[in-house]
Amino acid sequence: MQWAGSFSHSEWGRYEIGVYASLWLERPAPGRSTLALLNDSSSSRLFERRWPDQCVRCGGKWRHPSRLQTRQGHRQSPLCLQHFEEDVGTKTSFYGFTTNTVKNSLHFYRKDGFTKVPRGRVRTFRYIFIPSNERDYVMMSAAIESLNVTSCSSVGRAWPSRYFVFKPPVKHFKMLHPDFITYVTQRFLKSPLLKYSQLYMPSTGALMLLTALHMCDQVSAYGFITKNFADFSDHYYDAVMLPLLFYANHDMQMESWLWEVLHARKVMSLYKRTKVLNCIFM
Numbered sequence: 001m002q003w004a005g006s007f008s009h010s011e012w013g014r015y016e017i018g019v020y021a022s023l024w025l026e027r028p029a030p031g032r033s034t035l036a037l038l039n040d041s042s043s044s045r046l047f048e049r050r051w052p053d054q055c056v057r058c059g060g061k062w063r064h065p066s067r068l069q070t071r072q073g074h075r076q077s078p079l080c081l082q083h084f085e086e087d088v089g090t091k092t093s094f095y096g097f098t099t100n101t102v103k104n105s106l107h108f109y110r111k112d113g114f115t116k117v118p119r120g121r122v123r124t125f126r127y128i129f130i131p132s133n134e135r136d137y138v139m140m141s142a143a144i145e146s147l148n149v150t151s152c153s154s155v156g157r158a159w160p161s162r163y164f165v166f167k168p169p170v171k172h173f174k175m176l177h178p179d180f181i182t183y184v185t186q187r188f189l190k191s192p193l194l195k196y197s198q199l200y201m202p203s204t205g206a207l208m209l210l211t212a213l214h215m216c217d218q219v220s221a222y223g224f225i226t227k228n229f230a231d232f233s234d235h236y237y238d239a240v241m242l243p244l245l246f247y248a249n250h251d252m253q254m255e256s257w258l259w260e261v262l263h264a265r266k267v268m269s270l271y272k273r274t275k276v277l278n279c280i281f282m
Helices: 009-015 029-037 099-108 134-144 178-187 192-196 204-215 252-264
Strands: 060-064 067-070 094-097 126-129 173-175 218-221 272-274 279-281
Touching: 029 134, 094 099, 094 204, 099 134, 126 134, 134 173, 178 204, 204 218, 204 252
Parallel strands: 094 126, 126 173
Antiparallel strands: 060 067
């Protein structure tokens, strides 16, 4: 995680010449002022274990066909829960996003019930910012201080005070480190599209799943692209069949291959949909 203690001008300079040079800040000022707000050492850690040998589980499990129950662990938030609580559970610990993904979700999925970012349990919920540009630091700063963004051209108009509904404590905000994003991209998500580095970036879901795999002892994944994706609608809550859309800035099929490999090697449990019984098999 990035925090006040991780900022230095020399470190910032490294980001400008790395794999994602086009994505990091051209100027250090927004990053310095934003990270200065994360001034507690707990900001450098995603979460704390209650005891040293605690087993931390991330994800969900099926309690019977077509019903999903959340484990007593951590989970990323699905967009829409209303009317699907018995299937996808209700406990959420983390919400990971970039400025683009949260703004687009609030715009395109509003009709599906996603009208504000998840809140979760007040004491344990965490917002995980994924730095892809200057705008993510500007947005985090505004969210921490419960301000709106009206003048930054990289963000456009944004209303964090409305998105987050209430003013969460500073310790609820986390930001992935650029070195971690570079590492998982080079090690796990090294797509041929990297030659178009100004365009390509791993999907938000992929970055969050790999964060979980590096932080948690047991990881279960559902809703990620698998080989049989064409047999199903894009979202679990779709009322009509909607095909999965592919975008030029992500390599979804490469990510699908990675999840299958990690499942086969028992690194994680990948839950897959099947039409035969309308249930889940591992």
